Amino acid sequence: MAAKKAIFISGGGSGIGRAIAVKFGGQGWFVGLGDIDSEGMKQTAAQIGNGFTYSHKFDVRDRAAWDVALEAFSTAAGGRIDVLANNAGIPLGGSLSENTTEEIERCIDINLKGVFWGAQAVLPHLKKTAPGSALINTASAAGIYGTGGASVYSATKFGVRGMTESLDAEWSEFGIKVASICPSFIETPLLDHTPNQGSNESIRERVKAAGLELTSAEDVAQAVWDAVHGNKLHWVVGKTARQISFAARWMPGRVRAQSRGMARPLGR
Structure with missing residues (x-):
């Protein structure tokens, strides 16, 4: 009997990572969870509930820890990794000043360097299961057009998209698929956090004030499943992300005005 296909998910203790784990676990995959949150990984594993999970606590900023994990x-x-969902990330909002x-x-180290380290570390494993293995990077609609009030976060997600395009070219000779997932704001507990240390408003408040739609983590997980089995390079997820993608290409003035609106403090 062939070994189960195996996916490792960074940031698997909550949010998008948890939804990806539940999706692939439900399809009979062996699921690996990586996170700094041990309790969160326990809760994710409990939701999968089939016993086919493995959890490893580590920090994606630590290059050597990736190899160990x-x-x-x-x-x-059983000696295989078919997919890395390079998903761990943190929000950071507010003006650069x-x-x-x-x-x-911290944002650059986790959202960008951590993604590079994951890709670099997983390459030997994905070569073994190619063709058909895949690297799926979690980017963002903020990596399609820079979001006002989130310059650092946007820069990291532009970097993830650029890295995805480069690795798609570099790894094609190995038969490894590379893709990015570009969702808009996701309905997770992260929305209830403040965007930075100097703010007392939640990210949710700013998103609601801007009239933007929230996308479910389950929709993103489905996009990851589709990316593993499909052939697109960038997967745009959710109504807001699709609108930004369309407007950035065909109506740049509109998306520029929206980004400026996001940059203004609430109440102005």
Whole structure:
């Protein structure tokens, strides 16, 4: 009997990562969870409930820790990794002048460097299961057009999209699929956090004030499933993300005005 296909998901303890885990676990895949949140990973594993999960606590900013996590998961999965969902990320909002050096470095280290480290570490594993293996990077609609009030976050997600395009070219010779997922604002508990240390408004408040639609984490998980089995490079998820993608190409003035509106403080 062939070994189960195996997917490793960074940021698997909550939000999009949890939804991806539940989706693939429900389809009979062996699921690996990576996160700094042990309790969150336990809750994700409980939702899958079939016993075919493996959890590994580590920080995606640590390049060496990636090697340890993936090697351990590959061993648990019977010597294979078919997909890496390179998903771990954090939000950061507010104007650049409001963001602290610590906040900026943390966002870049997790959202961009962490994605690079994951891709670099997983390549030998994906080569073994190619053709048919895949690297799926979580980008954002903020990586389609820069979001006012989120310059650092947007820059990291533009970087993820650019890396995806480059690796799609570099890894094609190995038969490894590379794709990005570009959702708009996702309905997860992260929306209830403040965008930066200097703000007392939640991200949810700003999204509601701008009249933007929220996308379910389950819709993003379905897009990851489709990306693994499809052939597109960038997968735009949700009404808001599709509108931004269309407007950025055909109505740049409109999306520019919307981005400026997002940059203004609430009540102005």
